[in-house]
Amino acid sequence: MSILKSLGACLLALVLGTAAAAQNLSVDINQGVSRPLPIAIPDFATPSSASTPAGDTAALGGDVAEVITNDLESSGLFRPIDPLAFTTDVAMADVTAPSYPNWRTIGAQALVTGFVEAREDGSITVGCYLYDVFSQQALVRQGFNTQPRAWRRAAHKCADAVYSRLTGETGYFDSRIVYVSETGPATARIKRLAIMDQDGANHRFLTNGQNLVLTPRFAPNRDTLTYLSYAQNRPRIYLYDVETGQQRLVGDFPNMSFAPRFSPDGNTLVFSQARAGNTDIYTIDVSSGSVTRLTSAPGIDTAPSYSPDGRRITFESDRGGSQQIYVMNADGSDQRRISFGDGARYGTPVWSPRGDLIAFTKIGGGRFRIGVMRPDGSGERLLTESWADEGPTWSPNGRVIMFFRSRRGGGADLYSIDLTGVNERRVRTPLDGSDPAWSPLRP
Amino acid sequence: MRELRALTLSGGAHLALLAALSLSWSLMADDVVQVVEEPLEVDFVTIADAPTVTERPPPSLEAAPRELVEADPITEPDEAIAPETIPDLSIPNDPPPPEPKPEPQPDPKPKPAPPKKQELSTPVDKEVAVAERAREEDDFAEAITDSLPTKAQLSPIQQNTLVGLIRERIYKCWDPNAGGANASAIVTTLRVKAARDGTIIGRPTVVRQTGSASESFKRTARDAAIRAVLNPRCSLEGLPPDLYEGGWEDFTLNFDPKDL
Structure with a gap:
């Protein structure tokens, strides 16, 4: 009898209790504000x-x-x-x-x-x-x-x-920027490699401007750079050790080489090379110098960039008739086009350190703008609205993108913008600046 | 004499210029500025013990389980510089969201061992049995009473009014934007207790969090929700006193950023 009563009390209490809980005030907050x-x-x-x-x-x-x-x-x-x-x-x-x-x-x-x-x-x-x-x-x-x-x-x-x-994200303040510092008239532009802290402090030049330099990129170890130099009027790929100031040529190819970038493990450089009128993507083992060809489609394949896990590569190609973004496996298999903007061209794809996005330059309607899309080509979003923004590079945490903006009267400046398309800021440099590359976070 | 000195100075200046030019020529020869940069290392070290908080923490914190702070917030530890972990961290961090508060259940009160029927032979025993039955009935009634809301109940209209009022206060102090991928999927539910003057009693407790995201994003979402409630600019002061009991004295807030 007492067991029955207890059970009854339990059941009744459960019902009433649930009803009481349902009456307990619960407020949904699905609106907020966004302010620093x-x-x-x-x-x-x-x-x-x-x-x-x-x-x-x-x-x-x-x-x-x-x-x-x-x-x-x-x-x-x-x-x-x-x-x-x-x-x-x-x-x-x-x-x-x-x-x-x-x-x-x-x-x-x-x-x-x-x-x-x-x-x-x-x-x-x-x-x-x-x-x-x-x-x-x-x-x-x-x-x-x-x-x-x-x-x-x-x-x-x-x-x-x-x-x-x-x-909740990793930081990015203890990092550096390498970029191309420019000065002089358009016909005799002097371009020098320069490096500075992310906030512009500790600025210094790495090359003295005798040779044209382009596309500096950090190695994952943060102390080595790869870049393109026109020494003896031939574009070739170099490595530069930031600590010792030593540089060395990578693979003394008879052909023009462009757009070098490190693999995430730092052991390989991926780059493009022009051979017999066809520009394709290659890799070179940094220590052994052995070279592997990854693409062979007619046309220009260039600007390769690894995914952070090193398993895929994004690049640009005009094989379909116009400059577009493609992705492929790191061994060159499964090449697929991912950009299909209404008549626009796409270039300089860079894989985010978080792996979830690819930043690019979109060229259309007489404008160059910075945008991002997912690695499958979906979710395209343009972040900048100027007329000549190009060359994106990601902050180490994948939250900020730096790029360069050409001025109508000539010259260019570095800018950064949040991934959400807000907080655009000019990055101060002593002279003009282009082609920035953000280092990984320093140890 | 003056001419001699001028000549000397001029000669020295020319030599210096020649040296500078030679140096710059040798630098240009290989186009690399020979500046050697010494590595500037930063080591992680243990610093002073957990700060002494002068004000007494709310009791709920005292009882809450504490989690260790990550020793090294830098994602990319370098082999050369082993970051020292900080031992004995006792920074009170967020307690993990407790299990949802169980609904009031009739507490099976500790009862004396039930009397054995065979032993109900004496009048005393019979009295005991009657008393026991009466107590059971009391327990039964008590269990039901316990399960009922003890506070005044608000009508649905009053509740709707109050929900609107509270929402209007809190949302202005909630910035859910922190956090990245998947952070928008995190729903944080807080239980808030307020005093009649509108001040929050203790620290709101996290009842639950749903959504798949990294622990650091969840922690950020908890912090943002709690900051919204504790922000004096969004105090509950001035809410209708007649809606206090059974209303805003003890309520839950669901912070859901998915529609933002």
Whole structure:
């Protein structure tokens, strides 16, 4: 009897309970806003002011905060709060125990604090902390040891840690850009290879402009470049070691070679070569020099780019009568056209580091524009609206695309744009710039 | 004397110019600027212990399981520089979404062992049996009462009104844009408890998250939802007091970005 009653109570309670739960208020939020996250990045503190070759640690603390601020702001996803609005300085004790109300008052939702400390061996430690101001939680704690003159890298790493924790994506700030720096009249243009940090700092020239250079690309190891040089008026492929400054010719072919790019493992270069009036895609083993031909269709096959898993290659070809984008397996099999825009041409395809998209230059209606599509050709989306944008390159996390934009009066500049087509920004270079290539994230 | 010095200076300047030109010629010969770049390495190190939070964390956090923060946020570890993992991290991170709260079930109350019928021989035993039965009936009634909503119930119209009011407050502080591939498939459900003055009690708890995405994107989605609720600009202050009990004192929010 008691068992029956219990059972009855159970059933009745279940029914009523469900009804009660159904009545419990449940609110669907399927509308939101998109605005950069307000974030406060006060000057980094120092436990004791000490002099380093890069300046005093107290001054470095301000410099580090400034680099982080610029990085986060440039992503378009964050709105660093003007330090003039801060109601408090951050001393060493506040670094690990921030006073949340002070930051909530000025509208900060996230807070980055840190310190710069000189060590006995001459190096510095940059400590980096991220807090959620509303829930009063520590989200990131990361320390970086480095030589004082590499302080900018430590700052970029801190910005990457913050970006990564708050967006769910890997960062891209501790990376570099190699590009072709241009100067002089159109008839006697001097083109030099140049390299700089992603934010334009530490700019320097790698070649002095005697020979025309084109299409610099990073190796996965980030310290080797491949590029095209017209030494002795013949386009040939070179490797350049960024650390030692050494360069070497790759495969001394009798024919013109173009558009080299590394495979994801760095062991192979894929490039195009003109032989007997036909330009095809080839690979060369970087260490052994053995060459493999991948395409043989009549016409020009060029601008090859590997998928991040190294199993496929995208390239452009005019074999169908106009310049279009194709994909094939890394051994040259299964070649398929993927671009079919209404009468437009497509070129310079580059596979995203995430693997899910291919960026390209679309040529049509008298304009060159940057766009992306899926590797099967679906989902085409144009990101830029100018008249002469070309040469896309992906940020290491596949979230930002850099390219170059020609000016109507001559010359060109580097630009970057978010994958969503917003936050277009000019990338400052000392002279004109074209053909950028983004490095992988540095270790 | 002055001429001699001018001659010396001029000669020196010419020599310097000649040297500079020779140098630039030798550089141009191979077109490569011979600047050797020393590798600038950045090592990961352990820094100060988990920050001391001066304000007392909400009790729900205390009880929540804690997950370790990834030691190395850099996706591409380099062989040459082994990133040091940071030991003993105790940064309180988000608790994983708890299991959905079970519906109120009649709690089978611990009962004394049922009396054996054969032993109901004395009047005392009979009394015990009667008392036991009465208690069972009490339990039965209590179980039903427990399962009923204890708070005042809102009419459907009141509920609709309140849903609209809450939605209007919260959405302005929800930025679901962070996150990339598949992030739009993540639906985050929070349980929110509010005080009568509109302040949020404790930290909203994550009831569940659906959608296939990486853990980092899910964490970002949880953070974004919680930030929206805790943002003072989107406080519940001023919601109708008569809709508090059984209404906005304790409710759930489903953050669903798929239609955005």
